[in-house]
Amino acid sequence: MVNDKNISRIRNGVQIDGRTFTINSVAVNVILKDENSNVLMATGTTVPTADSVGFAKGCLFIKTNAADGTKGLYENQGTTLLSDFNIIGSISDDPNIVAESLKIHRHLTAEDYNTQLRSESIKTTGTHWGIDSETHLNADGAASIRGVQGVAKLSAGFTSSGGTLIGLYGQARADGTFNGAGGFLAGIYGLIEASEAIVASHVCSAWFDSHQANAVTGSHQLVYMTNNGAAQMDQAFYIYGGDKITALMELDTVSGMVADTAETGGTSKKIKITIDGVVHYLNAYTG
Numbered sequence: 188m189v190n191d192k193n194i195s196r197i198r199n200g201v202q203i204d205g206r207t208f209t210i211n212s213v214a215v216n217v218i219l220k221d222e223n224s225n226v227l228m229a230t231g232t233t234v235p236t237a238d239s240v241g242f243a244k245g246c247l248f249i250k251t252n253a254a255d256g257t258k259g260l261y262e263n264q265g266t267t268l269l270s271d272f273n274i275i276g277s278i279s280d281d282p283n284i285v286a287e288s289l290k291i292h293r294h295l296t297a298e299d300y301n302t303q304l305r306s307e308s309i310k311t312t313g314t315h316w317g318i319d320s321e322t323h324l325n326a327d328g329a330a331s332i333r334g335v336q337g338v339a340k341l342s343a344g345f346t347s348s349g350g351t352l353i354g355l356y357g358q359a360r361a362d363g364t365f366n367g368a369g370g371f372l373a374g375i376y377g378l379i380e381a382s383e384a385i386v387a388s389h390v391c392s393a394w395f396d397s398h399q400a401n402a403v404t405g406s407h408q409l410v411y412m413t414n415n416g417a418a419q420m421d422q423a424f425y426i427y428g429g430d431k432i433t434a435l436m437e438l439d440t441v442s443g444m445v446a447d448t449a450e451t452g453g454t455s456k457k458i459k460i461t462i463d464g465v466v467h468y469l470n471a472y473t474g
Contacts, residue, residue, distance in 0.1 A: 210226075210239050215231040227246055228249075229246070231249075235270055237290065239270040240269075240270070241267065241270075244263060245262060258275075260274070260276045320334050338354055339354045340352070357375035359374050455473075456471045456472075458470075
């Protein structure tokens with residue numbers, strides 16, 4: 188039987204040196220543990236790795252070498268068996284969050300989303316960014332960088348019946364009045380910004396690639412375009428060349444769709460194109 192006792196009062200302060208433990212290959216200085224020997228408070232120079240065992244829910248970790256002007260207080264927002272330390276607190280009245288890194292894990296969830304970011308802009312000029320991601324490469328070498336990466340993956344051992352896997356989805360929608368002759372609505376926009384002289388295999392605003400090796404049952408394309416709207420479209424493609432594009436396309440290793448002999452017989456069709464505002468036609472033959 189445990190008898191209730193009054194909490195001791197210490198008037199002159201306490202210094203707790205702690206004890207160093209290595210948890211999931213990371214050395215931490217443990218200050219406090221709970222009745223189950225799970226860590227309640229610790230310090231160190233490396234934030235405990237995700238999914239570590241032994242940190243109590245709500246455990247506080249102080250990163251002692253956090254840079255000036257950045258946050259150094261982390262909370263275990265995971266569990267005692269699967270830790271997940273994230274930055275907490277505020278260092279100023281500035282609403283911006285300054286962090287060395289941010290990692291969000293959500294395991295085995297049936298919710299509609301992992302992270303939801305929403306904003307409502309009242310700007311009348313300029314541009315409002317829902318998410319602004321800028322990644323810099325500050326080193327010599329052969330490293331690659333990606334500003335944004337989206338991966339949709341069906342895990343091994345599971346079967347998807349009629350669903351879709353979309354790595355990156357873009358949508359533009361005008362529920363209000365969109366009235367501007369020079370305005371644009373585009374679901375996805377890719378840009379090669381003005382740069383220094385470049386030596387590369389290819390420089391392009393969009394790259395479509397496939398590594399599919401196994402057979403596909405159904406129609407298989409590199410680019411699939413559909414028009415499911417009721418409004419009439421003027422073109423499937425609009426190309427503004429600025430008089431700086433020398434050819435419509437380049438075909439490479441395409442023996443399956445290009446033959447040495449041209450077809451001139453059979454049933455003919457004409458494909459409508461517009462060049463500098465004038466309608467032209469490309470002829471096509473069944474052979």
